[in-house]
Amino acid sequence: MTYDAPTANQRSTRDQILDEALLCFAQKGYDGTSLNDIAAGVGIRRPSLLHHFPSKEALYGDVFERLLSEWLERLDIAVNSSAQGWDKAELVLRACLDLFADTPDYVRIMRREALDGGVHLGIDLSGVLRPFFDRAAEYLQGEMNKGVFATHDARHLLITGYGAVLTYFSDSPFVNGLLDDEALTPENIRAHTEHVIAFFRSALVR
Amino acid sequence: MTYDAPTANQRSTRDQILDEALLCFAQKGYDGTSLNDIAAGVGIRRPSLLHHFPSKEALYGDVFERLLSEWLERLDIAVNSSAQGWDKAELVLRACLDLFADTPDYVRIMRREALDGGVHLGIDLSGVLRPFFDRAAEYLQGEMNKGVFATHDARHLLITGYGAVLTYFSDSPFVNGLLDDEALTPENIRAHTEHVIAFFRSALVR
DNA sequence: GTCTATACCGCGATAGAC
DNA sequence: GTCTATCGCGGTATAGAC
Numbered sequence: 001m002t003y004d005a006p007t008a009n010q011r012s013t014r015d016q017i018l019d020e021a022l023l024c025f026a027q028k029g030y031d032g033t034s035l036n037d038i039a040a041g042v043g044i045r046r047p048s049l050l051h052h053f054p055s056k057e058a059l060y061g062d063v064f065e066r067l068l069s070e071w072l073e074r075l076d077i078a079v080n081s082s083a084q085g086w087d088k089a090e091l092v093l094r095a096c097l098d099l100f101a102d103t104p105d106y107v108r109i110m111r112r113e114a115l116d117g118g119v120h121l122g123i124d125l126s127g128v129l130r131p132f133f134d135r136a137a138e139y140l141q142g143e144m145n146k147g148v149f150a151t152h153d154a155r156h157l158l159i160t161g162y163g164a165v166l167t168y169f170s171d172s173p174f175v176n177g178l179l180d181d182e183a184l185t186p187e188n189i190r191a192h193t194e195h196v197i198a199f200f201r202s203a204l205v206r
Numbered sequence: 207m208t209y210d211a212p213t214a215n216q217r218s219t220r221d222q223i224l225d226e227a228l229l230c231f232a233q234k235g236y237d238g239t240s241l242n243d244i245a246a247g248v249g250i251r252r253p254s255l256l257h258h259f260p261s262k263e264a265l266y267g268d269v270f271e272r273l274l275s276e277w278l279e280r281l282d283i284a285v286n287s288s289a290q291g292w293d294k295a296e297l298v299l300r301a302c303l304d305l306f307a308d309t310p311d312y313v314r315i316m317r318r319e320a321l322d323g324g325v326h327l328g329i330d331l332s333g334v335l336r337p338f339f340d341r342a343a344e345y346l347q348g349e350m351n352k353g354v355f356a357t358h359d360a361r362h363l364l365i366t367g368y369g370a371v372l373t374y375f376s377d378s379p380f381v382n383g384l385l386d387d388e389a390l391t392p393e394n395i396r397a398h399t400e401h402v403i404a405f406f407r408s409a410l411v412r
Numbered sequence: 413g414t415c416t417a418t419a420c421c422g423c424g425a426t427a428g429a430c
Numbered sequence: 431g432t433c434t435a436t437c438g439c440g441g442t443a444t445a446g447a448c
Contacts, residue, residue, distance in 0.1 A: 029235060047432075047435095052431090
């Protein structure tokens with residue numbers, strides 16, 4: 001029998017902290033989360049946590065950065081695909097919905113940041129997403145002008161879409177109560193995803 | 207000249223506290239708001255504030271109760287109107303959108319509570335809104351069955367609508383950045399309201 | 413009804429031993 | 431890399447004077 005090397009599926013302490021921080025920040029928000037909560041979840045003490053990250057703010061920043069890079073990566077693939085018309089819009093919708101289904105905690109943090117106006121981040125969140133927003137608005141407007149999509153205000157349509165896509169996941173504790181069922185079961189997530197796709201399709205495609 | 211009675215437009219200290227608390231809780235959340243913040247906004251000291259409300263939680267509860275009663279009151283009027291078909295759906299949408307346009311802070315608190323799952327309230331928030339939700343789902347399903355509305359999953363449609371109606375107001379700091387303009391100017395609110403109405407109309411009415 | 417003073421706790425952060 | 435110990439700050443809440 002060989003020497004006990006760390007098993008491959010054993011994550012590093014730093015990654016465990018990032019995972020636990022994601023969970024706590026998503027559930028209780030920045031101010032509602034203490035470093036004690038996170039450290040306890042990992043099984044270490046608070047000073048040990050601060051050995052890996054210089055401050056609470058820095059830890060939060062790293063959590064958010066991971067979120068944002070995954071989101072932008074998936075968005076990039078969908079946006080740069082060769083699909084046309086509705087197919088492309090559906091690809092973008094699914095890219096977001098699938099990511100959010102995989103990691104609903106991302107959505108809750110994202111929503112909290114939108115509510116707070118990004119005060120906990122050094123970066124300008126809207127600024128980062130603005131290029132995607134403007135490009136999407138241009139695309140929608142183009143398809144409307146060609147008569148492929150029904151006519152709506154492209155920018156307000158995007159905001160409505162943003163709200164529709166995020167809400168089911170971000171407000172899942174509330175949705176649980178409305179549905180009297182767990183919102184985030186695979187079946188319910190699937191049902192909601194297909195609903196959102198069909199709904200936007202029926203509003204846009206003539 | 208008569209004796210200096212409190213002028214009519216001078217609100218009581220208690221009401222001033224409720225107003226300031228609404229503002230703070232909406233902007234910074236429950237955990238992000240200190241009683242010092244609220245007291246300072248009113249121009250009194252923290253202990254004086256605790257003379258009017260027994261605790262932070264009780265104050266928050268009163269703020270939320272005021273919000274909820276106004277919302278339910280406006281919803282009741284719309285729901286019990288004699289309108290039929292799309293007209294009734296539009297009345298309900300406008301009842302919410304108009305209230306939220308008047309007091310966007312209500313929306314931000316409501317959203318924060320939905321995110322947190324109602325932990326700061328003694329009441330069951332979803333439980334209070336559930337009767338409206340169920341009744342609305344029945345109505346939509348009935349109109350779909352009659353062929354007045356296009357067919358969608360009624361309950362998921364309501365959640366999508368909830369998200370679309372709240373998001374523009376709740377996430378206004380983020381929307382500011384996307385639009386590169388103040389989301390909550392009267393003109394922009396009006397544009398968004400009309401967009402949401404038209405959008406849902408085009409998805410539902412055949 | 414508002415004030416001062418204070419008790420008590422948990423927070424983020426630092427220093428230094430092992 | 432993790433720990434104990436400690437600091438300073440700000441939080442909620444209470445007691446009592448005016």
